[in-house]
Amino acid sequence: MHTQLVKVDNHVDNDESYQQVVDCLRKGEVAAFPTETVYGLGALATDPEAARKIFEAKGRPSDNPLIVHIGTKEEAGRYAAEISETAVRLMDAFWPGPLTLIFKERPGVIAKSVTVGIGTVGLRMPDHPVALRLLRMLGGPLAAPSANRSGKPSPTEAAHVLHDLDGKIPFILDGGATGVGVESTVLDMTSVPPAILRPGGITAEMIEDVIGPVRTETGAAEEEAPKAPGMKYMHYSPDAPVWLVEADEDTIRQAIRVFSKDGGKVAVIGPDELRTDEAGWYFATGPYADPGSLAARLYGALRACDDTAATVILAVETPLEGMGLAVINRLKKAADGKRFIR
Numbered sequence: 001m002h003t004q005l006v007k008v009d010n011h012v013d014n015d016e017s018y019q020q021v022v023d024c025l026r027k028g029e030v031a032a033f034p035t036e037t038v039y040g041l042g043a044l045a046t047d048p049e050a051a052r053k054i055f056e057a058k059g060r061p062s063d064n065p066l067i068v069h070i071g072t073k074e075e076a077g078r079y080a081a082e083i084s085e086t087a088v089r090l091m092d093a094f095w096p097g098p099l100t101l102i103f104k105e106r107p108g109v110i111a112k113s114v115t116v117g118i119g120t121v122g123l124r125m126p127d128h129p130v131a132l133r134l135l136r137m138l139g140g141p142l143a144a145p146s147a148n149r150s151g152k153p154s155p156t157e158a159a160h161v162l163h164d165l166d167g168k169i170p171f172i173l174d175g176g177a178t179g180v181g182v183e184s185t186v187l188d189m190t191s192v193p194p195a196i197l198r199p200g201g202i203t204a205e206m207i208e209d210v211i212g213p214v215r216t217e218t219g220a221a222e223e224e225a226p227k228a229p230g231m232k233y234m235h236y237s238p239d240a241p242v243w244l245v246e247a248d249e250d251t252i253r254q255a256i257r258v259f260s261k262d263g264g265k266v267a268v269i270g271p272d273e274l275r276t277d278e279a280g281w282y283f284a285t286g287p288y289a290d291p292g293s294l295a296a297r298l299y300g301a302l303r304a305c306d307d308t309a310a311t312v313i314l315a316v317e318t319p320l321e322g323m324g325l326a327v328i329n330r331l332k333k334a335a336d337g338k339r340f341i342r
C-alpha cells in the first residue's frame with residue numbers, strides 16, 4: 001500500500017484534501033491526523049472491520065480499547081449511556097481539549113473491537129483545527145489511538161507517523177507539529193470519585209478546581225490490575241535503554257562516565273540549563289522549570305535518539321507538578337523503572 005502524505009494548511013482552501021480522507025474513512029479505511037496532543041490513527045468507530053485495521057497497522061494488542069473522538073460536545077450522548085452533571089461541567093471546562101472521559105457505553109453503537117467489550121467508552125473532543133474539521137466533515141465518531149507502532153513513542157509530527165506506518169496506511173493528514181506533546185488525561189467517570197487513569201495535559205489540580213476531589217494514580221494503584229488496559233502496555237521505547245537521572249549536574253556527569261565505560265555512548269535528554277559536552281548527544285528540552293516544554297519535545301527527542309549511535313539514553317527528571325506528572329509517568333515507562341543513583 002502507498003502511504004500518501006496530505007499537507008493541510010488552514011490558510012489555504014483545502015476542502016479536497018479533507019474530502020479525500022473523509023471518503024477513505026467512510027469506505028472503512030484508516031487515516032492518521034493531528035490532534036493537539038499527538039497524531040492519531042483514525043477509523044470509523046461504528047465499523048468493526050475498520051477498527052480492526054487500526055490494531056493491525058499498529059501491532060496493538062486487541063484487548064486495549066481505543067479512544068473515540070467527536071467533533072461536538074452534543075455527540076457525547078449518542079455514545080455514552082448517561083452523562084452526569086459533573087461530566088457536563090468537565091466538558092464545558094475542558095472540551096475541546098486533552099481530556100478523555102470514560103463513560104458507560106450506550107449499547108450497540110460503538111464497535112466491540114473499539115471498546116473491546118468492557119462496557120465503557122472513552123470520549124474526547126480534540127482541540128486541533130485539522131482534527132475538528134475532519135470530524136465535522138465526517139459527521140461520525142472516530143476511534144483513534146496514537147499513530148505509532150505499538151510500544152514506540154507517540155508521534156508528534158507527521159514524519160514520525162510516516163516512519164512507523166509507511167506502507168501500512170493510505171493517508172496521513174499533515175498539520176505540522178502537535179502542541180501538548182503527551183497524550184490526553186484519561187479520567188474514569190464511572191468510579192466515585194472519578195479516577196485519573198492516565199495523567200496528561202489537563203492536570204489533577206485543574207480537574208479538582210471544577211469538580212472537587214479525584215483519585216490520582218499512586219504507586220499502589222499501579223500494582224492493581226490496570227483499569228486503563230493500555231497502561232500495562234505502554235513502553236514509549238526508543239531502541240537504546242532509557243535511565244532516569246536526577247536533575248543534578250554532578251549526578252548526570254557521573255552517570256555519563258559510568259555508561260561510557262567499555263565504549264558506551266550516551267545521549268542525554270535534559271533541560272537547557274544542564275547541557276554538557278560530556279554527553280555524546282544532548283537534546284535540550286527547554287527550561288527546567290517548564291515541564292510543558294519538555295512534554296512538547298519528549299517524544300521527538302526519544303525518537304531522535306534512535307538516529308544516534310547512543311547505547312544508553314539518560315532522561316533528566318522534571319519537577320513533579322502540573323504537566324511534570326504526565327511527563328514523569330511516560331519517562332518511567334520508557335525507562336521501565338531504571339533510575340541512575342550515585
Ligand code: TXA
Pocket residue numbers: 035037038039040041064065066067098100102115118120121122124126144145146147182183184185186197198227228229230231
Ligand atoms: O491524546 C490522546 O489521547 C491520543 C490522541 C490521538 O487522541 N490518543 C491516545 O490513544 O493516546 P491511545 O490508544 O494510545 O491511548 C488510549 C488510552 C489507553 O491507555 C487505553 O487503555 C485507555 O486510554 N482507554 C481507552 N478507552 C478506555 C476505556 N473504555 N476504559 C478505560 N481505559 C480506556
Ligand code: MG
Pocket residue numbers: 145146154
Ligand atoms: Mg498510544
